[in-house]
Amino acid sequence: MAVPLFDTVTPLRPLRAAIEARIAEVMARGVFILGPEVAAFEHEFAAYLGVRHVVGVGNGTDAITIALRALGIRPGDEVVVPSLTFYATAEAAATAGATPVFCDVDPATRNITPDTVRAVLTSRTKAIVAVDLFGCPAPVPELRELGLPVLEDAAQAAGASLGGRRAGALGDAATFSFYPSKNLGALGDGGAIATDDDDVAELARTLRFHGSRDKSTFVEIGYNSRLDEIQAAVLRLFLVELDGWAAGRRAAACGYAEQGLGTYCGLPAVPADAEPAWHLYVVTHPEADAVLAGLAERGVRARGYYRTPVHRQPAMASFAARATELPATDELARTNIALPMSPVLSSDQVREVVAAAAAATGQR
Numbered sequence: 001m002a003v004p005l006f007d008t009v010t011p012l013r014p015l016r017a018a019i020e021a022r023i024a025e026v027m028a029r030g031v032f033i034l035g036p037e038v039a040a041f042e043h044e045f046a047a048y049l050g051v052r053h054v055v056g057v058g059n060g061t062d063a064i065t066i067a068l069r070a071l072g073i074r075p076g077d078e079v080v081v082p083s084l085t086f087y088a089t090a091e092a093a094a095t096a097g098a099t100p101v102f103c104d105v106d107p108a109t110r111n112i113t114p115d116t117v118r119a120v121l122t123s124r125t126k127a128i129v130a131v132d133l134f135g136c137p138a139p140v141p142e143l144r145e146l147g148l149p150v151l152e153d154a155a156q157a158a159g160a161s162l163g164g165r166r167a168g169a170l171g172d173a174a175t176f177s178f179y180p181s182k183n184l185g186a187l188g189d190g191g192a193i194a195t196d197d198d199d200v201a202e203l204a205r206t207l208r209f210h211g212s213r214d215k216s217t218f219v220e221i222g223y224n225s226r227l228d229e230i231q232a233a234v235l236r237l238f239l240v241e242l243d244g245w246a247a248g249r250r251a252a253a254c255g256y257a258e259q260g261l262g263t264y265c266g267l268p269a270v271p272a273d274a275e276p277a278w279h280l281y282v283v284t285h286p287e288a289d290a291v292l293a294g295l296a297e298r299g300v301r302a303r304g305y306y307r308t309p310v311h312r313q314p315a316m317a318s319f320a321a322r323a324t325e326l327p328a329t330d331e332l333a334r335t336n337i338a339l340p341m342s343p344v345l346s347s348d349q350v351r352e353v354v355a356a357a358a359a360a361t362g363q364r
């Protein structure tokens, strides 16, 4: 029996009738952009996160660009970003006009730390983007002590928490992606910005609609980037499920550890006060690609993520010139293996993956 890397079908199956009813309501209303569903979702997601404002946008990449601009980033400002992340984190900083400056990560948590950020700070640094990589919150409260605005890229961390606060409520602002395979995934593209800051929220709202508040006066060069009504309507349903889904992901992660996966691969370290939401369950092995081949032979769909980290991507060449050495990033990029993870990964599937990992690493 093959075990898929993600499962975007099974968790939604029990919601099918409710999803269809929500979509039918939107169609009957005939309002498809920036209507009552988006307003209600923004309100409900803000309450869930424990922040004052959520602003729905078109996707998680635009959310970062818009949030950085709303935080006051201007062309030429330096923004510290990890290189061990999806490309969009750094791309969005560049789209905002900033110079992304790459920093290393902690080899155990895979997240940036005050030390790795401090190593690349200059007088031009104006913000830090902290990614909650693979669903485990970055040490955002400690990063804020560096005295710069911190944008939390929580694209992978909906449903996680740190020190009792939700991922997405930790920084000066946070961004989410509702890409379908994410922990809170829509039925298409979507994203959001969360913040406690009234001014940041107001500017983000303006920027998502062409730099206009009233649709007749345009005060900024903005974007056309809105969460749409159908996505918001289904996200309202999925939000109710999010904690249960995150618990399912945590149970699968516990199962992996209990079944002895750590005998065969390096397991992710979890900070004492963190409750990750395991968007991806990523282990390490010195011969990761050979192990991946062994897993594939046994029907386990696993994958190496960010094999070419962002600072080594061709489009980042001019920004990466300053990136000296990022040894932990390079090592993790080479050795990581994302194993199957979903809210509904069964204990049988967990056992099957661990058995396949045992066999695939056995001879190595």
Ligand SMILES: Cc1ncc(COP(=O)(O)O)c(C=O)c1O
Pocket (backbone or CB within 6 Å): 059, 060, 061, 062, 085, 086, 088, 089, 131, 153, 155, 156, 176, 177, 178, 179, 189, 190, 191
């Ligand atoms: C860490 C991270 N940041 C940003 C994004 C961009 O989100 P989107 O695909 O919705 O633009 C993603 C996911 O795709 C991501 O994983």
